[in-house]
Amino acid sequence: MGLMIHRSRSRAGGQPAAHGGPGTKGLHDASPFRPACPLSTGAASPGARSRQAEGARRLLRTGVFRASGALFCLVAAWLFLSSLTARGQTPTNLVPAAAARPGATQTQPPAAPILNQGGQIIIAPPGASAPPVMDPQMAALMQQAGMDRNVVVTAEFDPPVAVLGQRITYRVVITAMIEGVALPDPLPVVPGLVLTPAGRGFNYGMTGAAMQPRTTMNYRVDATHAGAYVMPSYNASANGRSVRVPEARLTVLPPGTPLAQQPLRLLAEVPDEECYIGQSVPVRLVLVDTGNHQVQALSQPVIRGDAFMAEQALNRQSREVRSVNGRPVQAYLLPMLVIPIKEGRHAFTGQAYAHLLRGPAAPGLGAAMDTVLLDSDPAWLTVKHLPREGELPGFTGAIGVFHVDPPKPSATEIKVGEPLTLSVTVRGEGNLTRLVPPRIERVRDWQAFPALADASGSLQIQLRGAAVFTYTLIPLNDQSRATPAIPFSYFDPRRKTYVDATIPPVPITVLPSPAGAAPVAELARANQGGVDDPDLAPNEREPVMTGLAEQPGTVWSSLRPIHTCGWFLALQAVPAALLSGLWLHDRRRRHFEQHPELVRKAQARRRLRRHQRELRRAAAAQDAAGFVAAAINAFRALSAPVEGANPDALVCADVLRALPVAEREGSEGRLVRQLFAAAEARQFMAGQVDAPSVLALRPGVEALLEKWRSRL
Amino acid sequence: MEVQTVIRPRFLTALGAMLLLMAFPTPNRASGVAEPFRAACEAYAAGDYAQAARSFAALARTGPAAGVFHNLGNAEWMCGRRGHAILAWERAHWMDPYAANTKANLRFARHQAQLPSPDLAWYEICSTWLPVPLWAWLAFLAFWLALAMMVLPGVRRWRKADWHQGLAAASLAVFLLTVPALVGVYTRSRMGVVLAPDAPLRLTPTREAQVLFRLPAGELARVERERGSYLYIRAANDAAGWLDRAEFSLIAAP
Numbered sequence: 001m002g003l004m005i006h007r008s009r010s011r012a013g014g015q016p017a018a019h020g021g022p023g024t025k026g027l028h029d030a031s032p033f034r035p036a037c038p039l040s041t042g043a044a045s046p047g048a049r050s051r052q053a054e055g056a057r058r059l060l061r062t063g064v065f066r067a068s069g070a071l072f073c074l075v076a077a078w079l080f081l082s083s084l085t086a087r088g089q090t091p092t093n094l095v096p097a098a099a100a101r102p103g104a105t106q107t108q109p110p111a112a113p114i115l116n117q118g119g120q121i122i123i124a125p126p127g128a129s130a131p132p133v134m135d136p137q138m139a140a141l142m143q144q145a146g147m148d149r150n151v152v153v154t155a156e157f158d159p160p161v162a163v164l165g166q167r168i169t170y171r172v173v174i175t176a177m178i179e180g181v182a183l184p185d186p187l188p189v190v191p192g193l194v195l196t197p198a199g200r201g202f203n204y205g206m207t208g209a210a211m212q213p214r215t216t217m218n219y220r221v222d223a224t225h226a227g228a229y230v231m232p233s234y235n236a237s238a239n240g241r242s243v244r245v246p247e248a249r250l251t252v253l254p255p256g257t258p259l260a261q262q263p264l265r266l267l268a269e270v271p272d273e274e275c276y277i278g279q280s281v282p283v284r285l286v287l288v289d290t291g292n293h294q295v296q297a298l299s300q301p302v303i304r305g306d307a308f309m310a311e312q313a314l315n316r317q318s319r320e321v322r323s324v325n326g327r328p329v330q331a332y333l334l335p336m337l338v339i340p341i342k343e344g345r346h347a348f349t350g351q352a353y354a355h356l357l358r359g360p361a362a363p364g365l366g367a368a369m370d371t372v373l374l375d376s377d378p379a380w381l382t383v384k385h386l387p388r389e390g391e392l393p394g395f396t397g398a399i400g401v402f403h404v405d406p407p408k409p410s411a412t413e414i415k416v417g418e419p420l421t422l423s424v425t426v427r428g429e430g431n432l433t434r435l436v437p438p439r440i441e442r443v444r445d446w447q448a449f450p451a452l453a454d455a456s457g458s459l460q461i462q463l464r465g466a467a468v469f470t471y472t473l474i475p476l477n478d479q480s481r482a483t484p485a486i487p488f489s490y491f492d493p494r495r496k497t498y499v500d501a502t503i504p505p506v507p508i509t510v511l512p513s514p515a516g517a518a519p520v521a522e523l524a525r526a527n528q529g530g531v532d533d534p535d536l537a538p539n540e541r542e543p544v545m546t547g548l549a550e551q552p553g554t555v556w557s558s559l560r561p562i563h564t565c566g567w568f569l570a571l572q573a574v575p576a577a578l579l580s581g582l583w584l585h586d587r588r589r590r591h592f593e594q595h596p597e598l599v600r601k602a603q604a605r606r607r608l609r610r611h612q613r614e615l616r617r618a619a620a621a622q623d624a625a626g627f628v629a630a631a632i633n634a635f636r637a638l639s640a641p642v643e644g645a646n647p648d649a650l651v652c653a654d655v656l657r658a659l660p661v662a663e664r665e666g667s668e669g670r671l672v673r674q675l676f677a678a679a680e681a682r683q684f685m686a687g688q689v690d691a692p693s694v695l696a697l698r699p700g701v702e703a704l705l706e707k708w709r710s711r712l
Numbered sequence: 713m714e715v716q717t718v719i720r721p722r723f724l725t726a727l728g729a730m731l732l733l734m735a736f737p738t739p740n741r742a743s744g745v746a747e748p749f750r751a752a753c754e755a756y757a758a759g760d761y762a763q764a765a766r767s768f769a770a771l772a773r774t775g776p777a778a779g780v781f782h783n784l785g786n787a788e789w790m791c792g793r794r795g796h797a798i799l800a801w802e803r804a805h806w807m808d809p810y811a812a813n814t815k816a817n818l819r820f821a822r823h824q825a826q827l828p829s830p831d832l833a834w835y836e837i838c839s840t841w842l843p844v845p846l847w848a849w850l851a852f853l854a855f856w857l858a859l860a861m862m863v864l865p866g867v868r869r870w871r872k873a874d875w876h877q878g879l880a881a882a883s884l885a886v887f888l889l890t891v892p893a894l895v896g897v898y899t900r901s902r903m904g905v906v907l908a909p910d911a912p913l914r915l916t917p918t919r920e921a922q923v924l925f926r927l928p929a930g931e932l933a934r935v936e937r938e939r940g941s942y943l944y945i946r947a948a949n950d951a952a953g954w955l956d957r958a959e960f961s962l963i964a965a966p
């Protein structure tokens with residue numbers, strides 16, 4: 001595939017022609033002191049060119065000028081060719097003009113044609129009817145050319161002639177980027193053929209100087225009976241434009257019909273034994289070339305399957321001879337690593353590009369490379385979960401067969417508080433590239449940081465056959481005599497058991513710390529509990545769903561916040577009313593304290609009402625003694641606020657004193673005296689009260705009481 | 713004076729008893745739910761998650777309780793209804809913010825569904841420190857106690873004492889501290905959970921409106937407006953739009 005540069009010796013000067021092509025001479029003539037490169041000044045006269053060439057040769061005698069001239073010419077030629085390529089011209093069109101220059105030295109032609117990446121002949125052997133050749137350096141520059149934007153669509157059945165039951169592939173190749181390609185779904189129906197989508201790939205090819213993107217889509221074809229089939233032409237989409245996929249023809253022969261040439265077939269070979277989730281299962285993609293297709297290599301391997309992840313294995317592509325139908329054939333082997341991620345029996349398919357060497361049209365002519373996307377039949381694997389039983393401490397998902405080299409400390413003598421690096425090398429076969437470093441459990445005398453995983457790439461780890469983990473440890477005191485043992489275990493899929501591979505402790509001498517180091521270590525231990533592993537932090541743990549609650553708990557009437565409920569707002573009135581009542585009561589009490597006469601008057605009114613009721617009852621009962629007592633009590637009650645004394649302590653004179661002078665001397669005064677006299681006569685002289693005369697005083701008494709009460 | 717010394721402890725005792733009685737009127741111990749609760753737990757243990765979810769949901773309707781909602785969330789999760797499971801756990805967390813198992817389940821669900829944690833303001837975080845009703849009762853008690861301790865000594869003619877003012881100041885401080893939490897409770901009560909997977913968030917509250925975003929089941933959002941059968945909600949990263957009411961449920965639904 002690479003460019004083949006032919007080195008030859010110039011006939012004229014005998015100097016090695018570094019560029020080796022017919023145009024080399026012209027390039028050497030182009031010095032920086034000339035007005036332009038000869039590629040662009042082909043119209044100059046031979047005489048002038050000869051003089052200029054002579055002057056230039058003198059200057060180019062020194063190595064510096066020669067080197068700078070060559071460099072300048074290369075750059076100028078590259079810029080010139082780039083500009084022409086951008087305008088759509090092919091560089092090969094320019095070569096004849098350069099080669100036909102007068103005085104150009106013809107170098108020895110190669111014995112075989114030299115091809116560029118696109119399969120075009122660059123240098124043809126003598127006598128071959130090849131197109132004009134060009135400078136290999138130019139060809140090398142051309143490889144940086146742009147993309148071919150022409151969209152070409154091809155469709156074919158592979159093989160076009162097959163036996164019923166044979167694996168047949170319908171292949172569509174569109175020269176466009178894979179993101180911009182879309183085929184109709186489903187494809188046009190061909191009676192008797194069942195098409196199932198299979199592989200889909202993308203690669204680059206070369207068409208002349210331009211790179212050509214190629215998207216390939218494969219469909220698995222199942223024919224129901226023998227006969228001739230035609231997949232009609234249909235429209236597809238490429239780069240947002242509609243393109244026409246040409247028709248393709250297939251002839252299916254009855255079973256047992258011998259074929260002239262067997263098609264290429266890709267196989268996915270898997271191990272027979274069961275595998276486990278997370279295990280790196282080695283599989284092989286095998287291309288058996290039974291038809292002498294001159295397979296050169298396999299590339300871009302892909303594993304397709306929902307239950308698997310694929311990993312690029314160390315690409316030791318190899319070939320071997322296998323016997324097919326008693327005939328030795330070449331088989332190309334491409335190892336892959338498949339990692340199951342689902343339990344059960346699952347299938348995957350492999351796909352890869354086969355690089356074929358297409359034979360020359362005539363002896364002596366160069367051959368062209370072609371790439372074909374192939375996909376395999378499904379391969380099945382039975383995947384199981386790792387057993388829970390027997391899992392050992394330090395298991396981090398390592399599946400395979402491993403052993404641990406003795407750990408290598410960065411120093412054997414350190415001080416307290418100083419970091420120590422411990423390198424642990426794990427060798428073996430298995431998921432080495434995905435190995436997770438085992439954690440260091442909480443240790444008393446060490447502050448341990450999480451291990452750094454091997455930063456090397458997957459292929460590098462596979463090449464090395466070992467993964468290296470680096471632990472950083474800090475001794476917290478000088479009592480430590482060795483690094484902590486690090487639990488590590490792996491699952492051996494062949495023995496179907498966990499195997500302990502604990503990383504052993506390494507003897508270390510820990511010296512007392514210089515001032516200041518110990519507090520740092522102590523602080524770290526206090527903060528982290530001896531382990532600086534974020535995986536052990538509660539926040540970083542993988543959350544899990546907890547079990548059921550054992551009790552229903554307290555039942556609430558509603559989830560609504562109670563302070564938005566009306567009843568809660570109404571409830572605020574209760575303490576508000578309580579406090580308000582207390583406050584009002586206190587105000588009233590203070591008011592009465594400042595105005596005691598009001599209290600006395602109120603008491604007098606209450607007593608008056610009571611005595612009036614007694615008076616009326618006595619009058620109704622013709623109870624003269626009761627009438628007199630009630631009337632006197634009423635007078636006393638009315639006099640009490642004026643006198644400021646207990647009503648029971650008042651006598652007739654006190655009552656009369658409470659009356660205005662006019663009333664005291666008038667009929668009211670007489671009425672009062674009569675009643676007091678009747679009471680005293682009854683009390684002190686044991687005399688009987690003249691009931692009719694006393695009861696006859698009732699209107700006067702009632703009127704006096706009403707008049708008196710109105711004055712309160 | 714003798715009258716005052718007799719009245720003051722009696723009054724305080726009465727006031728305290730009244731407030732204590734008022735402080736816990738809503739919660740009732742689950743009395744009639746024990747048997748259905750046990751039956752639902754047995755259905756869950758037997759693997760009949762759908763039946764367990766129905767039973768727990770019926771229990772939650774008749775007597776909402778934190779344990780019932782927690783178990784309802786577990787059953788709904790096992791039935792594959794993430795939105796309903798997260799809603800139930802959020803309600804359990806609303807009722808009992810100390811339930812570590814409920815919080816763990818919410819973490820688990822958000823981790824599994826790749827949902828963001830709710831973005832709470834500082835006062836909303838404060839409101840999760842206590843059960844939701846307790847904030848209201850605490851504010852109620854603190855406010856009226858502060859007011860009483862400012863009013864009663866004068867009204868009741870108690871001899872002036874430092875502890876009167878101290879108690880009033882402390883109660884007032886407690887009340888002021890509860891105010892942000894009450895605001896947080898209110899704003900949290902406007903939060904809800906998207907129930908339907910890939911629920912469309914529309915530009916206008918109509919069925920034919922343009923779909924702006926699609927929210928996963930279980931995502932928390934705040935209700936800002938309501939119109940007809942649509943709610944204007946704002947989810948994480950300020951994803952706002954109109955969502956069908958049937959695809960959303962408030963955590964503190966009445």
